[in-house]
Amino acid sequence: MHPHTPRIGIIGSGAIGGFYGVMLARAGFDVHFLLRSEYQVVREQGLALDSAVHGKLLMKVQAYANAADMPACDWLLVGAKATSNDQLAPVIVQAAAPGAKVLLLQNGLGVEEQLRPALRGDMHLLGGLCFICVNRHAPGVIRHQALGAVNLGYHSGPAREGGAAVVREGAGLFQAAGIDSQAMPNLDLARWQKLVWNVPYNGLSVLLGEGTTGLMASSHSRALIQALMAEVVQGAGACGHVLPEGYAEHLFQMTERMPDYWPSMYHDYALMRPLELQAIYAEPLARARAAGCSLPRTEMLYQALSFLDDSDRPR
């Protein structure tokens, strides 16, 4: 390993953490995986990636059950649910080398703000938006159906000039692993862009019990998806983030060409896990409302999902 190669830690090795971690390890980076329920399986069998793009791969990885056992990492990629960021903060700090860069590969708004107070002042915090169809297929097995790009933006930390160099360094890691990655000058804009996809597809997959192919097959749901997308674009604009012309239509067309994808929120609901409603719905709604903009369909979707989330989980 080259002495200047950064050491990368993966916190939460579900579909997202597992996929990007394996891709980085495959490219020769020194990658360390922190696992919880899948620790034993991955330690014994390795991580299996079944990718429609990159083929099948079974890789022995450096796996840990405790952050205390990990070496200090220069980059920490957080692929765990945003709903568990509270508990993750001490783990992230424990695994971080001085001046470490923490990259939250999570959707929605406000996830960095929630984590930031628990990090050290020397640590950089970035957000990453993944445009990818990937699911955890079984313990230690990741199924990658399509896409893969990651858009990065800087949130906060000791970097100069808005963190542009740090973001470029991060994008360079992904690019070196053969993954499209774009350095975004404005993290909030990048997050609103991704919400244009997440708000309709995540929620409707739960509410209507369908994957993207089913949702794109009916004129009723297509019209609803487009109306929800238009609301998110409107909310972003009200918050000062003007999205590129035709951006919603671009994501709609992209989804049309995707294989049938069931978003992670669908799986969370089916497995009675908490839904990421705060970051994907509540926070965007609150910010739009504070900017004087009401998003009635998005709010209705949030209310319906909150109802289902409350009645779904054992209390």
Added chain:
Amino acid sequence: MHPHTPRIGIIGSGAIGGFYGVMLARAGFDVHFLLRSEYQVVREQGLALDSAVHGKLLMKVQAYANAADMPACDWLLVGAKATSNDQLAPVIVQAAAPGAKVLLLQNGLGVEEQLRPALRGDMHLLGGLCFICVNRHAPGVIRHQALGAVNLGYHSGPAREGGAAVVREGAGLFQAAGIDSQAMPNLDLARWQKLVWNVPYNGLSVLLGEGTTGLMASSHSRALIQALMAEVVQGAGACGHVLPEGYAEHLFQMTERMPDYWPSMYHDYALMRPLELQAIYAEPLARARAAGCSLPRTEMLYQALSFLDDSDRPR
């Protein structure tokens, strides 16, 4: 039987037709029931009413499998689904005495307009809005949980002065059977009033899989119900029907005091029957839109229900 007592025919003896038919027969009216799938059971066992208000009752009734076998009726109460009005029109005409009054005990808008062209010019057409918690419990068994009032309005026919006398006569039938009944000067206003209840509760019972008690137990669904009610009030106003001050709140409070009620749309969905989306959602949305009024939440609910309706039924 008094010679001037009207003869009453019940077309579609599900929960609504069965309940009001039994109540009228119990009060001494000459009532004839046209049945389809439940004909054999009702002919042999009679109609059973299990009412939290009126007690238990098992009544032998005059049951028919074919309209051709029925005597000509002065009043025809139609309790069948609005989705089957097309097929019902010839049956209704066949059972109608000269100058018969046809009362559609159905929810939503446009149901009279759909049926009217198939009726004779001497026939009166009225609409009735039922505020009642009643379900078909088993073949020939009706379970009545609460309430029971019927609001009547005149649609069209040979009556003078807007049909007020005919409407009063109809209300008088129900009142003679111990049922609250109000003659409404404007049928469309009465229909919009009932929609304030149907739009939120019918649709959300399907979408969220809950009865009224569950829907009223969560702050999220309560806020959504109130927002949907406010939209319907707004749509009514745009169409020239100003609802009484506090009407939505009155229905919300009424529902709070109701036993757990699962609207008929929930049962239709569970049994894979077509949903009454045209009358309860599509037509009100179209009328509001034509009046320049958009109802985004109601439209979203309609789109979601249309999606579920399409994927629910075998094709």
